[in-house]
Amino acid sequence: MLKLLKNLTVYKWIVLAVVGLVFVQSMADLYLPTLMSDIIDKGVVVGDKNYIIKIGGLMLLVAAFGVCASIVASYYSSKAAMGFGRDVRRKVFNHVEGFSLQDFDEVGTASLITRTTNDITQVQQVVIMLLRMVVSAPIMFVGGLIMALSKDAKLSLIIVATIPVLMGAVILIMTKGIPLFKLVQTRLDRLNLVLRENLTGIRVIRAFNREKQEKVRLQKANKDLMDVSIKVNKVMAFLMPVMMLVMNLTVVGIIWFGGIRIDNGGMQIGDLMAFIQYVMQIMFALVMASMMFVMIPRAAVSAKRINEVLDKKPTILNEGAKAVDQERGTLEFDKVSFTYPGAEEPVLSNISFRAKSGEITAIIGGTGAGKSTLVNLIPRFYDVTSGTIRVNGVDLKETSIDEVRSKIGYVPQKALLFTGTIAENIRFGKEDATQEEIEHAARIAQAEDFISKMENGYESEISQGGSNVSGGQKQRLSIARALVRKPDIYIFDDSFSALDYKTDASLRAALKEETKNATMLLVAQRVSTVVDADRIIVLDKGEIAGIGTHKELLEENEVYREIVKSQLSEEEIA
Structure with a gap:
């Protein structure tokens, strides 16, 4: 006190x-x-x-x-x-x-x-x-x-x-x-937790008709707080x-x-x-x-x-003196392994690859293969358990977090928008972005079409969590937010999943020209999204099962072949 x-x-x-x-x-x-x-x-x-x-x-x-x-x-x-x-x-x-x-x-x-x-x-x-x-x-x-x-x-x-x-x-x-x-505050924490889960997960709760069970859970947390409060x-x-x-x-x-x-x-x-x-x-x-x-x-x-x-000392400190500009647009994983705190087994084991400027590196694998975990290590959301990650030739641990993240354009798996206008959401990637830069980023992200149809265009308001736009529109605005930054490395974590095939193809074609001087790391579930990548990394149970082009992996890698067969017909594979 x-x-x-x-x-x-x-x-x-x-x-x-x-x-x-x-x-x-x-x-x-x-x-x-x-x-x-x-x-x-x-x-x-x-x-x-x-x-x-x-x-x-x-x-x-x-x-x-x-x-x-x-x-x-x-x-x-x-x-x-x-x-x-x-x-x-x-x-x-x-x-x-x-x-x-x-x-x-x-x-x-x-x-x-x-x-x-x-x-x-x-x-x-x-x-x-x-x-x-x-x-x-x-x-x-x-x-x-x-x-x-x-x-x-x-x-x-x-x-x-x-x-x-x-x-x-x-x-x-x-x-x-x-x-x-102390018990009162702990019970209040629990009530906040249950209430927050109910409010953020309302769609899932309603879809599975779990309203009654969730009411019971909230009532229990509420009653526990009430009981101890009455006792006090x-x-x-x-x-x-x-x-x-x-x-x-x-x-x-x-x-x-x-x-x-x-x-x-x-x-x-x-x-x-x-x-x-x-x-x-x-x-x-x-x-x-x-x-x-x-x-x-x-x-x-x-x-x-x-x-x-x-x-509480942050486990990842914003320290380091080296500037991340020695080898512009390069990303290297050197024998990287990662285990979540408290977990018994590593999520990633001995991951090594190198991506250069102008290249598209795609990561594909089954559910739980460790794809999202791998990309979360690059902006240092977590620190590696062992091994080294280098951005622009510099070890992430030898430079500041701010310096590293300033070189990255990140599009998360779950598109998140903030309350404010469309322009403000895109400008979130670059604070001093001009209107021309915002419109260019939206055009590349295939968002210009639906923005122009909105009453106030780029000044149209986005509701909390982006509830007044569709999933595909949210993803395109998230991509525009990363593009306006013009970073050295782009990370797309399964960011095209809500797009139709036509928009997906148009977006990838536009991105290829826009990102020719940067490295693109692309995490995807669809084979069609990664087929044109310069390098495809196949992850299986946290390990690299194969690296190569689509053609090379289709001929030589059993894991990749199984993924392709599950998604494409014999004619499409041929």
Whole structure:
């Protein structure tokens, strides 16, 4: 918690101002009961109206001063807390941006969302309370105690007797409640996970009529969170009634014994009323402290979860000094093997090949052969377990991630578009791309035709996830996004699967001319897509089963021949 609160140092002057204002407010609150005591004893009892008006006016002035201090303190404490929350969210987001896919898998996307939203909000709320109460509560407690003792030391023994009872109740309830707070956040993670899966997978759920089963799964996650939340609230619900009971019994005791002291002439009525006010301030300070005890443990759990993310070192660091431009447009795999963390067997084993500028290298193989894993190693989404990958003649580990990725135009297997216009989505590949470059990329990607038919052309809005365009249109826009970058290496990870054969053929013909000065790596399921490649790599169970042209592999490679036979007729093969 303290580690995270260091982010408040940029608001140190605001924090100091809040502390000063809260101090002024507390002093005003402590002074008011004394003034009230004077009005009763020296004004009301003796019937001095002028004194009542004089001290009453002073009370109004002190109260107004305290209210103004309180309002300004609230404003600045909120400003500091909200700024703190914004800064931490930005810090977490920027840090997570550097995570590899392996790091995302370890923490979990749903958990990262919860930590960035709910957990930071919990800490933010506590910061507001701390800024207001961490100064106010001790001043009110100590100041109230001193003033109560000054009014009547003997009657103060009642306070001495009740404070240990209150402190004991707070400690007991906290020890029961703290272990449950972490469980609440874990259950919230689970609920977010189930909800996210349901929302993103709604098409699959409906296609398989799994709505009822998914409702049950969500209800279980929801009920688990509800049960532990109720358990926490049950424990915490005891705190306030116990506090109020002790406070009221204390006031009854003060009035009882104070009445006796007034009868004996040992105390005045005004002093008793002031004494009751000071006792209430002491008790209120303890209530504020107890509220902090309720909030701080939960915030501490949230702070720990946030720090876990911030302290997590990315497995792939954005380091390296070499520039990736020694052999422009070359890609080399040298005895590369890769095993997913926690897996028993490697997904890729001893992969070696070299692709040069102007060449098309195609990768084909059955499901689970490791095709997508292979291309994910090139932009360093994962790091190789052994072996070396060289882009433009430089080992990926010897240069920065930014440098490597700036040379790559990547089209993922699942086309992903962002909310915004078509032009903005294509410009995602090159921030400063001109309208002419955007239109050229769309033309090569065979997207110009459907874009021109849209009402606003390139300024047409794309909905979240590209839900207002078809799968083939999404793929073509994703390809245009990579083309506008004009990189040294193009990676197409099964990026033509949603295209019809005519569009596929037109796109490949246009790409051949567009990418003649770059290397193209093409992952495909269709033989028709890879048949014209300069080099076809056949993957089988994570190993290279053969490398060659379509004609060479058809004659010599059994694995490739089986793939071809499953897709093409005898006439087409001939």
